[in-house]
Amino acid sequence: MLSEAEVALLVRVCYDHEVAFCDKCQKAYRLHKLGSDIIGGDRFNRCGRCRTSVQASVRAHLQECPLIRAELSDRRYAETAKVSQQLIDASHVQIAESRERIQYRLNAGICVACRNVIPPGQGLYRYPAGGYHVHCLEEETKKR
Numbered sequence: 001m002l003s004e005a006e007v008a009l010l011v012r013v014c015y016d017h018e019v020a021f022c023d024k025c026q027k028a029y030r031l032h033k034l035g036s037d038i039i040g041g042d043r044f045n046r047c048g049r050c051r052t053s054v055q056a057s058v059r060a061h062l063q064e065c066p067l068i069r070a071e072l073s074d075r076r077y078a079e080t081a082k083v084s085q086q087l088i089d090a091s092h093v094q095i096a097e098s099r100e101r102i103q104y105r106l107n108a109g110i111c112v113a114c115r116n117v118i119p120p121g122q123g124l125y126r127y128p129a130g131g132y133h134v135h136c137l138e139e140e141t142k143k144r
Contacts (some may be wrong), residue, residue, distance in 0.1 A: 002045070002055070002058065002059075006062055009062070009068060009071065010031055010058070010061075010062070011031065013067045013068050014031060014061070014065060014067065015030075015031060015032070016030075017030065017067075018030055019031050019057075019058055019061045019065075020047075020057040020058045020061065021054065021057045022047035022052055022054050022057070023052070024047065024050050024052045025047055025050050027047075029047070029054070045058065
């Protein structure tokens with residue numbers, strides 16, 4: 001029995017050429033000329049003339065048809081290109097996040113008095129010897 005994906009592939013790609021060969025009748029068939037087994041539910045598996053099963057011939061066509069190979073190759077290429085683009089996009093996001101973290105660390109300072117990190121934008125006084133928190137600078141000046 002052919003799967004739904006195989007039938008869809010045959011209908012989409014192989015509609016204009018022979019897909020099966022009946023050994024008994026010695027005749028090649030296009031997809032629309034093949035019969036079906038209504039009781040068994042199989043589609044495209046019977047010779048249109050003698051009702052002999054040609055499913056093996058259809059399966060062989062699925063393996064050997066150059067148009068099907070090209071279709072599958074195009075799908076693989078498209079999927080590979082999609083995955084590659086997703087990886088590139090993810091790496092750009094990580095690069096941007098890394099740059100943000102680096103810039104944050106460059107803009108932050110270490111307080112000379114308490115040795116704690118001074119986040120950017122938080123009361124920072126810069127002196128040649130280093131930066132101070134506002135409250136640490138006030139305490140330093142009171143001590144003097």
